[in-house]
Amino acid sequence: MPSSPVETGNLVVYKQQPARVHAVEGDKLTLQLPDGGTKRVRPKDVLVLHPGPVADIRALDAGAGEMEEAWEALAGESLSLEDLAELAYGAFTPATAWSSWREVADGLLFEGEPDALVARERETVAAERERRETKAQAAAARKALLERLVAGAMAPGDEEDLAEVERLALGASRTSFILRELGREETPEEAHRLLLANGYWDELTNPHPVREGAPQASAEGEVPPLTEEARRDLTHLEAWAIDDAGNTDPDDALSLDGDRIWVHIADVAAVAPPDAPLDLEARERGATLYLPDGMRTMLPPPAVERLGLGLADTSPALSVGFRVAEDGGLTDIEVAPSWVRAARLSYQAAEERMAEEPFASLAEAAERFRQRRRADGAVEFQLPEVSVRLEDGEVVIRPIVELASRRLVTEAMIMAGHAVARFAQQEGLAIPFATQEAPQGKAEGEGLLRAYELRKLMRPSRVQLTPEPHSGLGLSAYAQATSPMRRYFDLVTHQQLRAHVGGGQPADQEALAQRVAGVGERVRRLRRAERLSNQHFKLVHLQRYGAWQGQGVVVERNGPKGRVLVPELALETSVTLPKTTEPGAVVTLQLLGVELPTLEPRFRAEEDEVAGLRSDLQAGA
Structure with a gap:
């Protein structure tokens, strides 16, 4: 507020800056500002510092003066702005008034209004x-x-x-x-x-699991003992738990009983019924998380140790039996809790025995089933896959080689999932069915180019409680049921199957929907954490390698850039391409650098002219 009437020529403060009153017109003032501009304001918006006249609003700096001495002399006493200017500068002028007011506005030594200042106390x-x-x-x-x-x-x-x-x-x-x-x-x-x-x-710090809300450790908790119940004794059959070397959670095994195939699955639901502590823990997690630097299990390690097939002399299982007809269809489907005696075998070791029994007969039946699926529209394509592991601080990338033994196990698991889905349909049992719509469009090209196009065309699979076709597998009904130690939906399927075959009361569709609500989203985030983590450690590998060079196949072009697939690393990346390079071409890539935070490698690309190499890479070899 002004301390006295505002007149033309006064030095005033407006918004903490000096201004000269250029004109007074009724209830409005016209101010001249330091930048040369003018402003119309109300008298109450300014504070009068000096009556003026002010010659130049831009020349008001009177220096520091003897402000400290003035405060020392007056500490605790009252004074006016004019008094302060006289003491500090020896005169009260527009320049000394403004310089004194700046000291007051600073608030260290003085405070108050121009006509009522106080020199602040020493303390x-x-x-x-x-x-x-x-x-x-x-x-x-x-x-x-x-x-x-x-x-x-x-x-x-x-x-x-x-x-x-x-x-x-x-x-x-x-x-x-x-x-x-x-x-x-x-x-x-x-x-x-x-x-x-x-x-x-450091480069090994992988933030993606935490960003995706993934568990930071494996599950913990007590594992209750098995309860007494009737189980079919299948220990007289050879059962083979075939998996990657070093696998620590074997949850399925195969047997051949005459012309009958048994797929034995770890009986997790026997110790994890609905709403039991183990079930709630698994439900909250959704699945086991597999990362290059280790896995974080959906179930406590003791459950895996006790229920894994082939980890003890005999193992409890939920066994799915069926026959494969000459046309590849499944018949005589049954589901039973069982005891089995499983032997563990790596894919590589099984590969060396594929001409022996029972592997030869199992493979022949699996191939009939596969041909039936293909006739019913199954979509098959193969893109490069690798295993990414952190071993003693080193990133180790190994190709996942296509083996007959791996195809056998994959097909057997699909057969078991189809058999369980068919069984649930026949018995009116609600379970999490896996479904997939048919791809939209048709892939062109061949080899890796076709595989890439097919993957783009595939619709995402869904989990729902009513059966519908799974077009990608060429099946009228399908359910994932062979990994209850690693996937919660599989565990729910086992809970429903056990309740049904044991004479209990399976959950109806509404109750089951409530139980699995939110699980699908948690699983999607886990799978995203796995994909991003694998990419992270692939880039760490490239970064450590330094002058990496290799080949890639152009699978898509968009202007000067294109998507290139690097089979050696199962890595897709965007690269600036030579002008004449078209999809399907093989390019030589030279690593320029790696951007870990954005998971982006940078390559220079040159089209490769080696015909043999081109042929192998384009075919996905």
């Missing part, structure tokens, strides 16, 4: 000075921190400050004060980049 000033010094030191320390981080030179003790950047990098927060102060985007990728640059994270 108050001392406390304020200490506060300001502390604040200045903190600002200097913060400035030094930011400078270190920009330079990638984190110092001991900076970890506490970078913790908030880490929270953003892990998806636990959406903001970061440090990134904001550095003028960078507040994104998980930018946070990751800063943490890497400063050594807070």
Whole structure:
């Protein structure tokens, strides 16, 4: 508020800046501002500092004066702005009035209005000075921190400050004060980049499971003992649990009983009935998480050790039996709790015995079933696959080789899933059925190019409680049922089957829907965490390799760039291509660099002219 009537030529304060009153027109003032502009305001919007006249509003700096001495002399006393200017500068002029007012506005030594100032008490000033010094030191320390981080030179003790950047990098927060102060985007990728640059994270730090809300450890909990119940004794049959070497959770095995095939599955539902502690734990997780640096199990390790097939002399199982007719259809389907005696076998070891029995007969039956599926529209294509593992700090990438033994097990598991779905249909049993709509369109080309196009055309599979065809498999009904230790939907299917064949009361469709609500989304996030983690460690491998060079197949072109598939790494990437390079061409790739935060490798591409190599790669060899 003005302390006296405002007149032309007065020096006033308007929005904490000096101004000269150029004209007074009724209830409005026209102000001349330091930048040369003018502004019409109300008298109550200004504070009069000096009556004027003001010659030049831009020349009002009177220097520091003897402000400290003036305060020392008057500490605790009252005075006016004119008194303060006289004491500090020896004169009351527009320049000394403005310079004195800036000191008042600072608030350290003086406070109040122009005609009613107070020199603050010594204790108050001392406390304020200490506060300001502390604040200045903190600002200097913060400035030094930011400078270190920009330079990638984190110092001991900076970890506490970078913790908030880490929270953003892990998806636990959406903001970061440090990134904001550095003028960078507040994104998980930018946070990751800063943490890497400063050594807070190293290249092996994989943020994707945490970002996707994946469990950070395997399940824990007590595993109850098996209850007494009638089980079919199938221990007289050879049962083979065939899996990758080093597998630690074997949950299925195959037997041949004359012309009858048995698929034995770990009987997890025997110790994890609906709403039991193990069931609730598995439901919350949705599936076992498989990462290059280890797995995080859906069930506590003791459950795997006790129920895994081939880990003990005899194992409890839920066995699915059926015959494969000459036309490839399944007949005489039955489901029974059982005892089995399983032997473990790696795919490679089984491959060497495929000409022996029972493997030869099992493979022949599986092939009849496969041909039936193909006749019914099954979509088959093969893209390169690799296993990515972190072993003793090294990223090891191994190709997953197509083997007859692997095809046998895959087909047997599909047969079991079809048999279970058919059984559930016949018995009016609600279970999680896996369904898939037919692909939209037709793939062109051949080899890897066709496989890539087919994958793009495939519709996502769905889990629902009513049966519908699974077009990708060429089946009228299908359910995933062979991995109850690793997938919750499989466990639910077993719970329903056990309740039915044991004379219990299976859940109806409504109750089952409530039980599995949300599981599908949790599983999708786990699978995304696995895909991103595999990509992360592939890029770590490339980054460590340095001058990596290899071949890729162009599977798509869009302007100057294209999608290139690198079979050796099962890696897809975007690359700038030579002008004449078309889809299907083989290119030689030279690694230029890796961007871990965005999971992007950078390659230079040149079209390859080696015909034999071109043929092998295009065919997916």
